[in-house]
Amino acid sequence: MTTNPFRVAIVGAGPAGIYAADLLTKAERDFEVSIDLFERLPTPFGLVRYGVAPDHPRIKGIINALIKVLDRGDIRLFSNV
Numbered sequence: 001m002t003t004n005p006f007r008v009a010i011v012g013a014g015p016a017g018i019y020a021a022d023l024l025t026k027a028e029r030d031f032e033v034s035i036d037l038f039e040r041l042p043t044p045f046g047l048v049r050y051g052v053a054p055d056h057p058r059i060k061g062i063i064n065a066l067i068k069v070l071d072r073g074d075i076r077l078f079s080n081v
């Protein structure tokens with residue numbers, strides 16, 4: 001028997017939204033989860049991308065961890081929404 005996945009919508013693809021999606025996909029459970037991440041801007045990463053200045057490379061580096069989460073392909077990102 002196939003069951004539909006439990007569908008979750010997360011609003012905002014800043015660090016909080018992406019880490020929440022990451023934890024939900026990794027959590028131990030006995031059912032499938034499908035996560036859709038909605039971002040109103042054209043690109044993800046929120047204030048880490050748009051607010052933190054380039055002369056703070058250590059903070060900006062968080063983006064590399066966030067990219068790895070999105071690159072896994074198990075979280076759908078809808079930008080400009």
Ligand SMILES: Cc1cc2nc3c(=O)[nH]c(=O)nc-3n(C[C@H](O)[C@H](O)[C@H](O)COP(=O)(O)OP(=O)(O)OC[C@H]3O[C@@H](n4cnc5c(N)ncnc54)[C@H](O)[C@@H]3O)c2cc1C
Nearest residue numbers: 012013014015016017038039040041046047048051052059
């Ligand atoms: C100038 C500056 C310097 C900073 N320096 C540091 C620092 O040195 N160290 C540090 O730890 N933190 C720093 N921060 C804070 C860091 O940027 C935030 O802690 C972090 O970005 C918060 O993540 P968040 O996901 O909660 O929110 P955000 O980064 O604000 O992400 C929220 C996302 O949700 C989207 N969104 C909001 N409403 C909607 C909606 N209705 N529909 C769709 N999308 C929506 C936004 O477009 C955004 O992309 C700094 C911030 C600024 C502005």
